[in-house]
Amino acid sequence: PVRFRTTFRNCIYDMFRSRGWLETESDTDWDVAWVDKDWIRTNFDGQYLSDHQRINHFRNHYELTRKDNLIKNLKRTQRQLLKEGRDDEAANYDFFPGTYVLPADYGLFVEEFKIHPPGSIWIMKPTGSAQGKGIFLFNKLSAIADWKKDKKVNDEKAEPAAYVVQLYIHNPQLVGGKKFDLRLYVLVTSYSPLTVYIYRSGFARFSSYRYNTNVKNLGDTFVHLTNAAIQKTAPGFDASLGSKWPLRNYKMYLIAKYGMQATDKLFSSIEQLCINTLLSVQKVIMNDKHCFEM
Secondary structure, eight states: OOEEEESOOSHHHHHHHHTTOEEOOOSSSOSEEEOOHHHHHHHGGGOOOOTTOEESSOTTTHHHHSHHHHHHHHHHHHHHHHHTTOHHHHGGGTTSOOEEEETTTHHHHHHHHHHSOTTOOEEEEETTOOTTTTOEEESSTHHHHHHHHHHOOSOTTOOOOOEEEEEOOSSOOOBTTBOEEEEEEEEEEEETTEEEEEEEEEEEEEOSSOOOOOGGGTTOHHHHOOOHHHHTTSTTOOTTTTTEEEHHHHHHHHHHHHOHHHHHHHHHHHHHHHHHHHHHHTTTSOOOTTBOBO
16 A cells, blocks of 8 residues: 655545555655645755655745745746747736735835825735735735834844735625635646646635725725635634535636636636746756655
8 A cells, every 4th residue: 555644634634544545654664745844844855765755845845835935936037038028928927916025125115005096905915824814904004114013023123024015906806796716726746847737626715705995894804815714713604605616616607607718718817827837936946756746
């Protein structure tokens, strides 16, 4: 049987066990390892892997998975394409809003903030967090001043934690008046050559409350964030229904409202967006035949 090593006790663990695979606690004697980023940072560099062993992260996966590194690589790729006169290809990277990394880009961000109409909404996200932790919306620079002050804990010289700040997309597509995002699964087995698989299934994650941009509701995470970890704490949340649609349901909704051609075009564009994002990190990720990333 296949021997697996994992730091998780979730659906990954259950799936491995259901296939009849055998768990091992060994840090070296396994066939497949599905581990967290801390294990990678602590153990990977000093480890010799046999040809058959596979592990679920590339060494410097953070070039893709950290928000600040991702935006750095997307911007760099777009600039390089423009420099080379490949304007059509550079246009394929127009899928992200204006984005700055704070505190490093604070001065640039302030200049950008000033040229937008008063009341424009921005969103702040910690660079290395997940599940909606630490995210907030604002429309006044004083909110940034408060954030900088709050993050200096008993140390006047301390730098606040790194965040990305983006112009908030104020007119997202809504379903039933609610915001949603798509959880899609993309598997990379090699960056050289780039080898990518996109899973046919997935799901849409919805907010609990109807979308609005009223200033008094900017702090309402049940309106603006779709993370399941947040939505399951919303008043009136029904665990039996959840806040999700299978991807098939979303596609059927789109076909009914916009037609098959528009729906196919959308999902083709989503696939291309995934590929372009991976291309932006292809040259900086340390390729390794033992690694894959989902």
